[in-house]
Amino acid sequence: MEERGTILPIFYEVEPSHVRHQRGSFAEAFDEHEEKLGEELERGTAISPELLTAIEQSRFAIVVLSPNYASSTWCLLELSKICECMGERGTILPIFYEVDPSHVRHQRGSFAEAFDEHEEKLGEGNKDVEGWRDALTKVANLAGWTSKDYRYETELMKDVVQALWSKVHPTLTVSDSTEKLVGMDATFGEIDVLLDKEANDVRFIGIWGMGGVGKTTLARVVYEKISHQFEVCIFLANVREVSATQGLVCLQKQILSQILKEENVQVCDVYDGVTRTKRCVCNKAVLLVLDDVDQPEQLENLAGGKDWFGLRSRIIITTRNRHVLVTHDIEKPYEVRGLNYDEALQLFSWKAFRKYEPDEDYAELSGHFVSYARGLPLALRTMGSFLYKRSPDAWSSALEKLRNTPDRKVFDLLKVSYDGLDEMEKTIFLDIACFRWLYRNEFMIEQVYSSDLCNRITIDVLAEKSLITISSANQIGMHDLIREMGCEIVRQQSYEEPGGRSRLWLHNDIFHVFTKNTGTKAIEGVVLDLPELEEADWNLEAFSQMCKLKLLYIDNLKLSLGPIYLPNALRFLKWSWYPSKSLPPGFQPDELTELSLVHSNIDHLWNGIKYLGKLKYINLSYSIDLRRTPDFTGIQNLEQLVLEGCTNLVKIHPSIAFLKRLKLLNLRNCRNIKSLPSEVEMESLETFDVSGCSRLKMIPEFVGKMKRLSKLSLSGTAVEKLPSSIERFSESLEELDLSGIVTRELPCSLFLNRNVNGKRPRSWYSLLPSGLFPRKSPLLASLKHLSSLTRLNLEDCNLSEGEIPNDIGSLSSLEYLYLGGNNFVSLPASIHLLSKLKRIHVENCKRLQQLPDLPLNEKLYVGSDNCTSLEVFPDPPDLGRLSKFSLNCTNCTSTVGNQDSSYYLYSVLKRLLEETPCSLDFASFVIPGSEILEWFNNQSVGDSVTQRFPLYGCNSNWIGVAVCALLVPHDNPSAVPEDPSLDPDKSSIMCQWHEYSFGLGGVGDWVGSIVSDHLFVVVLGSHVLKPKNCLEDTCNQQVKFDFKIRRAVGNNRCIKVKKCGARALYKHDMEELISKMNQTKSSVSRYKTLDFDFGKSAYEQGGVIVKGRREATSGSGGSDDEYFSAEE
Template identity: 75%
Template sequence: MALSTQVRASSGSSCPWKYDVFLSFRGEDTRKGFTDYLYHELERQGIRTFRDDPQLERGTAISPELLTAIEQSRFAIVVLSPKYATSTWCLLELSKILECMEERGTILPIFYEVDPSHVRHQRGSFAEAFQEHEEKFGEGNKEVEGWRDALTKVASLAGWTSEDYRYETQLISEIVQALWSKVHPSLTVFGSSEKLFGMDSKLEEMDVLLDKEANDVRFIGIWGMGGIGKTTLAGLVYEKISHQFEVCIFLANVREVSKTTHGLVDLQKQILSQILKEENVQVWNVYSGRNMIKRCVCNKAVLLVLDDVDQSEQLENFVGEKDCFGLRSRIIITTRDRRVLVTHGVEKPYELKGINEHEALQLFSWKAFRKCEPEEDYAELCKSFVTYAGGLPLALKILGSFLKGRTPDEWNSALAKLQQTPDITVFKILKMSFDGLDEMEKKIFLDIACFRRLYSNEFMIELVDSSDPCNRITRRVLAEKSLLTISSDSQVHVHDLIHEMGCEIVRQENEESGGRSRLCLRDDIFHVFTKNTGTEAIEGILLDLAELEEADWNLEAFSKMCKLKLLYIHNLRLSVGPKCLPNALRFLSWSWYPSKSLPPCFQPEELTELSLVHSNIDHLWNGIKYLGKLKSIDLSYSINLTRTPDFTGISNLEKLILEGCTNLVKIHPSIALLKRLKIWNFRNCKSIKRLPSEVNMEFLETFDVSGCSKLKMIPEFVGQMKRLSKLRLGGTAVEKLPSSIERWSESLVELDLSGIVIREQPYSRFLKQNLIASSLGLFPRKSPHPLIPLLASLKHFSSLTELKLNDCNLFEGDIPNDIGSLSSLRSLGLRGNNFVSLPASIHLLSKLEYINVENCKRLQQLPELSAIGVLSRTDNCTALQLFPDPPDLCRITTNFSLNCVNCLSMVCNQDASYFLYAVLKRWIEIQVLSRCDMTVHMQKTHRHPSEYLKVVIPGSEIPEWFNNQSVGDSVTEKFPSDACNYSKWIGFAVCALIVPQDNPSAVPEVPHLDPDTCQILCYWSNFVTDTNLGGVGDYVKQFVSDHLWLLVLRRPLRIPENCLEVNFVFEIRRAVGNNRCMKVKKCGVRALYEHDREELISKMNQSKSSSSISLYEEAMDEQEGAMVKATPSGSGGSDDEYYSAAEE
């Protein structure tokens, strides 16, 4: 069906299908009942359906009208009822349907009150019907045999069986929903309620270029001037056809994002995240990202939109050549530069031109009057403005918005002004709106337009121009005039054309760049500072380099810039610093600032923000500077900084950020006078030993001294302190909290005490019920004293979502029994402790999604896994005796994982096969349940069973139940071939036997993995159709013995056409430099069906009574002597890493 902005194709559409669906049915069986209800529901939903007239069905010859209707239908629904085969008419229809649609795969059978196997093998009523046909036409008649073959083929297709549904309405609803998704995929106006004009004809042209039925790979380029509608068109196409592809990605603002630091890599991460369905994909550089993308898309049908590309390099790093993609892939590229498309081999770039006069009049009228036609008094004026705009949508919007609510005289005046400009160009169209601003509005507009990267939100604009009281209302005026947009979250957006218009206005101020008011282009700025051509005209300089550069500038140029109010320099290293800076500066941000201090003569009384990140500063200034408007100081990572300034003259300071100033020692006592301070960030200032003993900061929101390893005491906070929400003391030497903490603890939302030992004033007694902490960390340095006094009770932490008690020397009984009262807890870290068991109340933690008890070498028993949602890690728990009970997968709403790496005692006491069988049985039960009574519940609660389950346990043999086993790292399994089995099919169970190896030279390396960690991956695909069906991975500790990795996959919602089998391939990756790794020795797979539950119960009973259990005696000896010890807290083996890995 042709693309359109409407649900149905427009009358001018070149759609080849007259009907969406052809209904084939036996009238005697279903015409007045099921088929009639189905027909009317299809029509009601806008699905054009052909149903033959009952008067046509006479004789044995099918009418030409029906033959034509079949040929003109996109899909066919065949209702196979008990008497279907008695009608030669129906059998002739069916033969024609197969002739027209079999290759397209658009035949949808419904087995209505019949067994699919009876249809396939012509049994029961179908056998009786064919007996009559053979008596009538003769045995062995070719036409009759053809009918038999047609029934066999259609009965082998996936469809619906009426016996699977309690009510026919449920069956009809599911059929109509499936047809709707195929015939009329939902279409919005690409994330906007904006009314569109002039797009239908362009969508039809794009439909021809896309040729979605062609079995090839196509690059489609859309090029044209800025504001012509390239992004809108690409977005509409994307939303219309995305349902037809395995992977769909819309990469917006490629040009702008590519210019930022790591921009190309960030965009590659976006692509890979969509393909792999993972949030945190690691890409180390553009070259590895390019290879990863190439590998991931090589056998997938991908829809990829790259919006606003301006360099061929971007295409090379994102899409490569056509042969990188799977067949039927479509890559859509929008650009202003046609050369980018030609260079990359896009054969026929689609030039997007302006909309026609009728469409332009509609768009202009909508902006000016909020209706599709002009008001009578403005009709001729509207036509004049539409002619002037030349079909450019953005110009029409701006002009219409500008004139909205104005009188005809004002319209005539504006039109007369336009007519004075002979050259009809985009710039002058846009500049007309600029000319309508007053002088203050013009200045603010040029600031926002030229420095839009800095002015990305209203907070930054307020910070830079806080001295201007008219700022806020002026921004609203500019937004009303469509010169910028302000989102609900205060983000400010300036369109490319508007930005270019603003820059062009500035460029026209003076041929010499030093004589212009604003500089934002690299070449202009370098020219001014190398040639010393600066003048008093310059009011703002923004240099944002993507990579660190070095230069030799003549900074005497600053001496002439007496009106400079904004200076932003990023990623530039200079050997010599400035001797003077303009005192008019309001905003100063200069990373890698070269001097040891600010110039002594610098007295910026209007300065609101001072940011000298990564600077060479060792002190800001000597003595007192009175800077009453200064609100923010950021000297982060200025490693030469040794002392702070005297804060006496900057009493309005709100943010003080000195993070990473590792040599900072002296903190001026006047810091205690900063009563308006909101953010105090001294994170990782490792040389600080003391702070003022007392401060009064009633506005303080964040106090962060984490990582200040020599700091032993924090100040007493006097006053109300009702706003303090984040207190971060992790990694300090603090042993005592201030007594004043009780007065302001109610406002805390985050408390970090990681890496410290609090010996007095246990915090559990002052954290009240309303604490909504997102994280509480306790990682005391190795100490002979456990945290018993501090953990007397946890009941006051009911809103805590994350609790880490790793390496806390906790023994049996040290964890409070009321841990089950942490009703909001989602993550629990207990790694490296000495308890034997966990409190029984853990099973009450209904929201718990993650538990880590790695390296708890005395732990003998796990709690019920019904308390655990997503990821459980028990690696290296050498005393663990029994496999836990299989989890209650009914409550799991995301993908479940259980790792029991090197827990070898478990297989000494219990057969691993029994646990695997129990997990598989539980999986089948919940999948069956999800299809029945739980379906309504899940729809109401938006909770669905997990798509896969992963389990790693010790084991040396793949259970024989996996009936398809293969030596090596790959195995192949067939998809269910008949409708009966397909309806009972649940998914696949895959099991790999993974063994240690000491010669991993062939194993690929992955940067930034812990030394004792490996990555296991499994991909499933179809080699014949070159279709990638999915993949999943896991991070595991180095095995000291053979292990089994069980992967259970839920049945996919859709199987690609002609995909008859699936190939599972395993891959191991190791940390860089790791000489110990693993390999996949053997793997097995089995298709899971509902009836497998009974066999699994039998297998469980056999495993229980079996005595042939591997004891792993040698492996146990090796574990005691050679197993790599757990990573200490804070050195890269964190819970967070494992938590994210589980979701990959």
Template identity: 40%
Template sequence: MATQRPSSSTSKVSKKRKRDHSSSPDWKHEVFLSFYGKDTRKGFTSHLHDALKRKGILVFKDDETLKQGEYISEALQKAIQKSQYVIVILSANYASSKWCLMELAEIVEWEEKTKLITIIPIFYHVDPSDVRNQRGTFAKAFAAHEKAPKVILPEIEMWKKAFSKVGNITGEHIHDRCESTIIQKVCGRISNELNSRFSRHDYDKLVAIDSHVDEIPGGDDHCRRTAALGAKEESDGEREGEMMKLLDMESNDVRFVGIHGMGGVGKTTLARIIYDRVSNSNCRFEGSSFISCIREKSTTARDLASLQKELLSTIMQEKIHVWDHHQGIKVIRNMLRNKKVFIVLDDVDSEKQLMALWSHDWFGPGSRVIITCRDSHLLKTHGVNDIYKVEQLETTEALQLFSLSAFEQTHPRDNYKDLSMDFVNYAQGLPLALKVLGSFLFGRTIDAWTSERDKLKAIPNPEIMDVLQISFDGLQDLQKELFLDMACFYGGHEHIFSEMLLERFGHYRIDLDVLVEKSLLSKAYKGTLIMHDLLKELGREIVRRECPEEPGRRSRLFRVEDLYHVLKNDTGTDATKAIVVDFCPETKFRRLNGKALSKMRKLRCFKFHQSRTLKWHGKPLKYMPTNELRYLEWPGYHSKSLPSSFQPENLTVLRMPGSRIKQLWKGSMVLDNLKVFDLSYSENLIEIPDLTGVPNLERVYLEGCRSLCEVHPSIGSLKQLNELQLDKCTSLEKLPDLSNLECLTDLWAEETAITQIPSVNLMPKSIRRFHLQGCKSMRLKSRDPIFDIGSLVEYQKEGIYDYVEAAYIDFDSKGENILDMAGGVVSALDDDLKMIRGWSLGFHIPEWVQHKSNGSSVKIDLDANTNPKMGCAFFIVCDSDQFFSLHWEDASISSLYKGWITSRSEVRLKLEFETEEYCEEYDCLDCRLITPPLNVSFGKRVGFWVYIPAVLQLLDIRKVNRISFETGWHPYFSKSLEKVEVKECGLHLICPDDANSKFFNCITPFGHSGSSNSDFHRQFVGYMKKKEAL
């Protein structure tokens, strides 16, 4: 009879397991076979063992000598713990063996604790339900064990639990099926999964993978842990993987997710990691397949059929015949439409590949398909559910990955630190480059490292370039030209490209979009484009390969030595389309042959930085062909004027900052295509030429032209001009008539000699900003009759940030007293948080505001029941006489805002959102005040307000338990304002439904007239409420 007594082996084994589990696994076997020898050893188990070995799979098949004694030997424990798969062959008499039951309990316990093994049950001529419920022969076997004198009851319960657990795992049932078919299927499954998995060595070299992938439901703890080796740790110990969010493994719909990014960034690595984890999880897919290198494998229609055959055969675990890809589509749909499958399609680059391998209705509920691709547009057009972009590594992560390849540890050796950073900076976070360079440098001397670093400056690594060039080869001809222009157009220190500039260089916006979609460019901020340094190197290497021996036969010249060679030896040809060269100040003295430019008849771009050590023989612009010239940039241009023979009819951009030009040209020159004109800091310039023949000019930059006394009146005829820059033209005393410039929005005239603000009749209605800071000769009057201000609502853009700004001033009939004055801005507090902020005279904090203070700070406590859709409104009131009088003490004129002098004052409102774990702060109120002259009267109060809609929802109300704010003045803009006393402040939580009736009504300009129904108020509030304005 079984008795109840503790097992001495349990604690010992558990302790050992814990110690083993804490370290990384060291698999010695791929498959462990568990079976009852008398039933299957010489038959089914023997055939299965041989089939696995023929597949090259390492199998542990126990020896009878190991099964001796009362408990499982340490050798057998280690064999189980060092295996990746356990195949349990459940035959009729399996449960009659006490040894088999102890072995099974050991297997199940190890799987539950570590998730390091996959159990595959084979029900050998037994009913799976009998295994789960211990019926039939299994019931008899357990009854016999219960009567055995040396068996204890807790041990029997552990066996039954293990038996039930294995019986509930989906496996293979041999009943009336051919045994050889089952053997082939099991061997095929294991072989396929092992071949697609990362080895332990591969796992140990992964960096920052947890930023992409997180825990899979029922997944493999080992994969999750080892994949993070070398990765940066998060403060909370966890980071939710974006890819797993997109896959949404819990839902039952069919989902298709694309992985997008530039070549070598780790798309395939990420896909393999996910495939490995899903395959080794309990997500219960009925089949899986990883089809790699699709681009390379599908050059013909026959190749597509082969890919379809590979897909079907790996999922069905049997050989499937596909005669052509049209028939393959029907076969895939028929065979897989009711199967829950997990598929990865790696390196797709054409529509025909996707059409041959998947469609939305081909797979069963719960299926998941991942597609890796360099072209995001291809993924979008085929209707993927989501696209995940893989970004380059941060510097810390990049150094770890490089070190793993170069030193087999996560950090460089002490005497290699600086050199390591040189290579990390060169790779710019691209994993391919980091691994290629690290592997190449492994075990080499410091001298070898230094030599390779210097070599890379001249000759890029071919292995890296070959991978990157795949994307270039897939471009159309015009797109290739655009890519090469961008790669060669700027020096190594410049990374940002303007779409406008590239269009003016003769390219099309649609081709810019294609480069972004194909991961050859990245969009950053609004209107700027960034190219990775290694892609720049690729473009320059492609140009060099056009004619390695003779630079004059290349399409673009960008190296100083190459240009010097061409000009010295007069080897220029029609092949040259662009010259983009920076001569460093250290360049040795050289004389350049300007006449050699005459052979470059297809020259479109000339960007040349003059140096004092360079002297031209002849006038280069006299010989430069102009038929196709579109872009000319020559900082420091050395001549006093342009030669009369220089007639670039197609020129769109002319930049000669810091030149010696006195007069650009005489008379009128016809340049219908010129858009940008830049002679800034040309200190000898005494006048600008007649611009009548340049009707499409949009931007004129004359900043720092200290000798410029007059702006030619023809500038008043430029209907397309939107920006005129005249700052620091210290000899300029007056402006011409600009009233007909319908597009002019920004006029900069800071630090000029202008003595009087121009009359309203000489200024265009379109002007938004007229900057006059530092005009020391200007005489201010109490109120110059410049503009009829009335109501104003306008859209503004400064740098990369968009916002909507509104301002309003209303006087009495005599123009002596301000009746109403207010201003406001709608902007972004950060990526997700919108904010409405502003100010007005005569302002009182509304009575309905719940939380008020007579000081400069206020706070409120929140509870869990607070509506998460609540917004926050903040109010500040101070004495306007004190504010404006102190403000004028050190405020200088900064701009003319629709006729009124303004100066910048930053009212600082520090918001704090407190939780139990952290305190999040924002400095969010920055108002540009319309400051009236001192002899104009106004009300006694000035108020400032901020409204942040749905702030609690964005910050997660479940965690925020207190909101507080404190006000003050920014001393950088006006030190005297530190003396201003805040009389009152308030804070109120507002429901979205109450925003109109409460907040927007209270920000009416409360002046003497109380004109709450003014046209301005309607426009002002309307703009404040427009979400699309941002």
């Protein structure tokens, strides 16, 4: 059969008397499969032009060779024609019915008798007779079926039909298949796994996704690919629509009609239909496709369960509603996603140009349309077909129209899902569609709809119906065309007047309503998010008509006058730069859940007690006129109170102490607060932040059932000691920030004039009150109990030698330790017990001479910038178990000297060769040094170097690559690009590599103003340089390493790379390294007395490990946990 236009795929050739006597066998078997084969078997009484045409057009011929076959001249003529045609383009399938194939092959038995008669009539040697003999011999030599091999004729029939269909099927095509198969190759493989056609069981396969994404297309293609393997095949289209308009009985009739081969099947009711369907399919291998199912009862009454069907049956359901599949115990449905850009461009081009790529003149416009469709096949097909053979001007006009009004066909199809929602689901859907960025997560929906039941289930329903997506991080997403559909629904509520719509989100529409005073009771939500601060004059009387307004969000707008009325229906109020001194007196929003007035003119929220039982969140940050907080008595369900930067806030109402549901209290930088309640009973409190409250001397005792506190920040306060109740949080406290709490400036007169016992004290520290900071500080004495602590910040606490508790190593969960800016000389040895430590920072500890052994963790960063007394560079921990290690010793001038740096680097490289760490991603070092080691045998001037090394796996002696850059003060800092994320006076240095087979990778660090030249060294493990694809037949690779510098905004003392070097690391480099070390060691006075045994720790040898960088909250080096990036 030709792929298109063929009339007869199969020619059925049989001796006429056999047809008369065997009508109930073979002929009926093929009749049962007429729908699958698409055949209409022609049978004639003589060779006719129609019959000859049928033979010529057929791809397959079934020849039933019975005992009397050769007696029929008609059969022999047909057979000759079949052999003539099939030899060129078809297949002959012989069935030896009650005859021996050898009798056919050699014309024996009844075949011999028949040919004697033919020769007697036509003459011996007749060309036709000889041709008949040749045809019979040819057919008899073909593989076929012999009836004597089967006990029952029905078994023979099934085998013939099955084999025939498996041969016919690959030649069939799906209508318009070129379009439908775009982007489906990978999908077929995943569907095949779900089908598992070899399994001897019954399986239900669910296919779900948004409207227009291609579910029906996929199901139909799969149906046509596998239907030849089933006894009964049914594709039931448009189940949702037919069920709604004609009922389930109509669908049951369709199923029974196809099974029974009857047109007018009578079904009394749904129950009767279920009973009859089960009876008809219970012993059959059925392929049933139920397309566009939207209700569970449709499945229950059309394919109720696995026990309905015979073994090897497969039931495929397509739906927009995933929950329909879940209720039918289909646990792992296949989700159909949109096409990627390249696939989408192919499909669009096929419809618009009838080829797989756009014409050159239309390439840019095609890209715009493809981007608009966001991979949705329906939109691509619709737009492509519409634009076929239109001019570029027409394309541009259509694109502009799409930006204002969605395509009607796409809109109508997508709106079907919306129409199936209940009222609450529609409300939340439209909110998400119109206020796209505001509803980025479920928290916002809970804030607005907390008073309504089932908002959680509503989100699930929207996701199950493919109207939204929910990421693993609970971020809500929505396809752009679905979002556009939702926005268009709102626009249609009032095309001419925006004030008549339920939601306002466009800048011009909102300004129109509030300047023209056209607000109405239809408005339920207003969201204005301006990119920059603007000023405007609004007529806020418009609020008086918005009695149903539940959501008000205004950001970056300064108004001259404030509102005298706000709707009491508000549930969410977020208004930055709020212009009034307080909320309107009559404002009583009983449903309000969030109140945020950042940068407002508020000096107080309200007077007296206001009962707002649903209010959970208050944020008045940076409202510098705020003098006092409200009475909290009426808002006992408050969970978060944020007053950060309210610099004139003086009075905290004492009722705050009894907010038992409060989880977060943020008073950061409220520098005029002098006191808090002496006790608080906030049993839900998790975060207590009073950092920057420089006048605050005491924090409350935590009483009652408080056991959840996980973050306590006292940085920059005047607090002298922690409350004794801190110990109750030994299992919950994770972050403790005490930085800068004892760095108060004492009066000069006290330091200069006052004597103790007649003698001038050696330092003002001894003048501090005895309870403030004795030799064993009570502030730190209780830390050992905080086993859950993950982050501890003691920077700038004026800690001297011995004031860090010796048992700090008992903080078994500690990951981040910040000790910078203190006065100790050394640290407790127990630090090496902190097995989870990822970062230790001792920057600006000017008296620090050495560090103890560092803990062994697969990732470790050591920051020791500006530790000017540091005597010895530290050894890294066990390199065999490290993944990422960085050491920053910027401006550690006590170790200055190129020989010191050289010896240290040689020693580290030697250890790398000895221990050959297989897990090392990288090790990086920033240390003083004025020359790149001559050992780096590939050096170049400037900020880049190219290095050759083996491909991963080609050389077992290859360990990795070492690269080095010489950093010097920059003579023209303005030439260095600025990075606003960097801390002041900082520069970033990044070693990057980029090659087609590796992708982009990099290792970086931060460097402050340097007082001398420095070296930045990076060692990369070989597996990091493993190529992602290798197209060349070679075992060598060449990669360029670039050193990139960025500076903080306004930093005029940044660095530059003067020169750099690189070398591939091999195990056999050991001898050369030892030689270099010996040459260097003899001239290093600081190391002369130290016989470095690299099997011993740095602590055992008097060494110190240091590594430098402050906590990274920004910059190119990455997060606290990661300062290595390689594009996967």
